[in-house]
Amino acid sequence: MELIDGNKIAADVIAELKAEVATLPGRKPSLVLVRVGDDPASVSYVKKKEQAATAIGIDSRVILPPVSITQAELEKLIDQLNADRGVDAILVQSPLPKHIDELQIFRRIAPGKDVDGLGTMNLGKVAQDDANGFVSCTPAGIIELLTRSGVDLKGQHVVVLGRSLLVGKPVALLALQKKSNATVTICHSATRDLPAITRTADVLIAAIGRPEFVTADMVKPGAVVIDVGINRVPDPAKKTGYRLVGDVHFASVAPLAGKITPVPGGVGPMTVAMLMKNTLKAYRQQKPSE
Numbered sequence: 001m002e003l004i005d006g007n008k009i010a011a012d013v014i015a016e017l018k019a020e021v022a023t024l025p026g027r028k029p030s031l032v033l034v035r036v037g038d039d040p041a042s043v044s045y046v047k048k049k050e051q052a053a054t055a056i057g058i059d060s061r062v063i064l065p066p067v068s069i070t071q072a073e074l075e076k077l078i079d080q081l082n083a084d085r086g087v088d089a090i091l092v093q094s095p096l097p098k099h100i101d102e103l104q105i106f107r108r109i110a111p112g113k114d115v116d117g118l119g120t121m122n123l124g125k126v127a128q129d130d131a132n133g134f135v136s137c138t139p140a141g142i143i144e145l146l147t148r149s150g151v152d153l154k155g156q157h158v159v160v161l162g163r164s165l166l167v168g169k170p171v172a173l174l175a176l177q178k179k180s181n182a183t184v185t186i187c188h189s190a191t192r193d194l195p196a197i198t199r200t201a202d203v204l205i206a207a208i209g210r211p212e213f214v215t216a217d218m219v220k221p222g223a224v225v226i227d228v229g230i231n232r233v234p235d236p237a238k239k240t241g242y243r244l245v246g247d248v249h250f251a252s253v254a255p256l257a258g259k260i261t262p263v264p265g266g267v268g269p270m271t272v273a274m275l276m277k278n279t280l281k282a283y284r285q286q287k288p289s290e
């Protein structure tokens with residue numbers, strides 16, 4: 001078994017981006033992160049995104065609207081950021097409070113600044129094999145991890161567990177694109193006899209949000225296993241009172257997998273790195289104003 005080290009690969013990507021940003025004349029790329037409320041996971045993700053931006057030389061700013069913000073007020077904020085020529089990239093951290101229609105907010109972000117790639121235009125471009133758009137950061141990070149780990153998807157059977165807008169659907173589309181050329185199966189909560197399908201996977205991507213759901217009997221020996229899940233399970237022995245586990249039961253699956261990502265330290269850091277890559281792309285696609 002080979003461990004796919006997401007921390008190391010993400011650090012490589014970040015070093016490459018830092019070198020690229022250092023060569024840019026004039027103003028630096030700018031990223032605005034919008035976080036509504038104090039969801040602990042969101043607080044931690046936004047902090048990591050800010051730290052990565054600083055390390056690379058990307059100007060980042062965090063806007064913290066109160067949890068009571070209305071749909072109209074949040075849309076107005078997005079409109080202002082869309083119109084601001086000094087802002088290249090906008091990321092609205094998910095999840096938003098229940099009273100906000102998240103999809104409408106994602107759709108509101110100008111396609112050229114939609115670095116999380118969740119708006120209609122950018123998701124459509126993924127379906128159209130159009131490389132000019134922004135690919136959602138977690139799916140893009142998964143493909144980058146596979147590529148940099150020497151996994152060629154051509155002709156491989158990729159099984160994706162989960163069909164969310166954020167992960168499952170776009171990663172399935174990316175694996176299906178001509179440049180990846182995989183054969184793709186997508187599973188969800190209504191899929192019958194899941195283990196029979198997952199056992200046929202050359203590459204298994206688990207994105208369901210169920211702690212340690214994928215067990216050894218569901219995995220073909222030698223398969224590449226990508227664990228997207230980030231689940232907090234209670235653990236009194238930890239200072240925080242919880243520990244992070246993936247959607248894969250790592251202890252039983254790792255010995256038989258060909259390659260596997262750990263949680264934490266697998267897909268998570270790649271999500272952050274891809275956000276930075278997309279921000280630089282957004283900057284390059286806009287006409288920088290001095």
Ligand code: NAP
Pocket residue numbers: 138161162163164165166167168187188189190191194207208209210228229230231267268269271
């Ligand atoms: P989500 O929106 O809740 O979607 C979960 C998907 O899994 C749904 O399509 C659901 O099916 C399917 N599912 C749930 N239970 C299932 C079961 N027992 N069998 C088969 N399919 C099942 O979650 P998400 O946003 O995609 O996130 C998934 C996980 O990835 C979470 O743990 C999340 O924290 C993590 N995540 C990590 C990163 C990262 O950077 N590493 C980024 C994003 C998300 P239905 O559609 O039928 O309901």
